[in-house]
Amino acid sequence: MSLSDNLSPESACIHAGEVDDQFGAVVAPIYQTSTFRFRDTDHGAALFAGTDEGYIYTRMLNPTIQACEKAVAMLEGGAYGLGCASGMAAINTIFVHGLHAGDHVVCSDSVYGPTHTLLTTIFAKWNIESTFVDTSNLDAVERNMRPETRMVFVESPGNPTLVISDIERCADIAHAHGAVLVVDNTFMSPILQQPFTLGADIVVHSMTKFLNGHADVVAGMIVVKDKEMYQSMRKILNQVGGVIDPFNSFLVHRGIKTLALRMERHCANAAKIAEYLERHEKVARVFYPGLPSHPQYVVAQKQHKGPGGMITFELKGGIEAGKTMMNNVRLCQLAVSLGGVESLIQHPASMTHACLTKEDREKAHITDGMVRLSVGIENVDELIEDLEQAMSKI
Ligand code: LCS
Helix, strand or coil: CCCCCCCCHHHHHHHCCCCCCCCCCCCCCCCCCCECCCCCHHHHHHHHHCCCCCCCECCCCCHHHHHHHHHHHHHHCCCEEEEECCHHHHHHHHHHHHCCCCCEEEEECCCCHHHHHHHHHHHHHCCCEEEEECCCCHHHHHHCCCCCEEEEEEECCCCCCCCCCCHHHHHHHHHHCCCEEEEECCCCHHHHCCHHHHCCCEEEEECCCCCCCCCCCCCEEEEECCHHHHHHHHHHHHHHCCECCHHHHHHHHHHHCCHHHHHHHHHHHHHHHHHHHHHCCCEEEEECCCCCCCCCHHHHHHHCCCCCCEEEEEECCHHHHHHHHHHHCCCCEECCCCCCCCCEEECHHHCCCCCCCHHHHHHCCCCCCEEEEECCCCCHHHHHHHHHHHHCCC
């Protein structure tokens, strides 16, 4: 089946990704095999030489993985997907592919902790320097570009502050300096934000989150538009080996079928909870892109189709009040990760961003008092009831 590129996101979620029609299967089958038999030695040699198309070995390509790659690429409006073993494997592959000794990276300061430490520990060791800037401040992005800047890496909204960067303007700055713009679109999913339409060159996802949506898979995806970039990145991924496996590809592809529907409920629930929190006497501050009080509300309105399911807030009682609240939730669960059907609550400073120094956290405005809530698709009144009973213990 071939799909038109202008299919609506709701229909694309159901149908994107080619299905093997040997038996008329409606869903892409799971090819749980590590390797593929050659017809004869000439066939094997031709596949390796690239003169024949086909499958050789699952680390190189597998039909189930490819179906998931096509689905995400189509939803993002990109041309090629590369399925990875985790979001971090995807980010690492992008860095290994695009960076050389002596290069410089400008990266959002509010990014998932391990993205920050991957640059400051592993890549710094190979003489690749990174500058972490508040990428919502375009002057700061411009000011920190150097002749050797090869990549601008933007996570928007940023984890966990939900700071929003103007992707279109960041793309303009990156391109004017001969750098590529990479956007981590994990928090929004392609349903709410399509970075390629805003000028991004590479889009990356932790599919562990909204794309899969059911907290039962760890996986990542890189999406690119350019064929040459895809081919050279595929070689790198094959060499570094951080590929997704067929079964996880199947699960993510299955999860994607309900992505548009789930995002609608994530947004509706989170919007209601953000308003409830903002009105609450024990809450000091709420960060949510759908609230007019969000510092980049105008940019959010421009580049998002919905405000998303993530809320970060600070309680008036600081970290102690936050701990009491997190230790008393019943319907929400105290756990890291996000983007699943279940609501999860966690403490960034001691959990997802504990790998940063306190100084780096402060620079990125990640305060000790911040609590992060990933709003699931449960009944919103029951979620509010749960948050209320947990806050009554403060
Ligand atoms: N990018 C973002 C924005 C993330 O939030 C995460 C994980 C990753 C990349 C890495 O993806 P993974 O390798 O885990 O698939 N974020 C997590 C978080 O906030 N809590 O636990 C994991």
